[in-house]
Amino acid sequence: MSFTPELIAELEVLALFNLDSSQEGIKVHATAAPDIIAAAKRLHEKQLTDQPDGGYLTSLGHDAVESVQQLLTILKTPQPA
Structure with missing residues (x-):
């Protein structure tokens, strides 16, 4: 399995959500990039x-x-040399 541009766009949209509040959603506006709207x-x-x-x-x-x-978190954490 590989990371397609479509899958990456979906991951980017998911990363916008804040799990600290179940009352907080997101709104992808019609002016957003077409790949984000489609995702x-x-x-x-x-x-x-x-x-x-x-x-x-x-x-x-x-x-x-x-x-x-x-x-x-895992990918952004610096690894020891």
């Missing part, structure tokens, strides 16, 4: 969000964002 729609189709333009995370979406945040 938000795909995440909705995959039942990770409740709206095609972002909205709130579903339970599955919450799990996905946790994984994305963990991966980003």
Whole structure:
């Protein structure tokens, strides 16, 4: 499995969510980059969000964002030489 541009865009959208508050969603505006708009729609189709333009995370979406945040933390942490 490889990281396609579409998958990377979906990961970027997921990374926008704040897990500190379940009352906080996102809104992908019509003026956003086309790849981000399409990614938000795909995440909705995959039942990770409740709206095609972002909205709130579903339970599955919450799990996905946790994984994305963990991966980003691991990859951004400097490794000992």
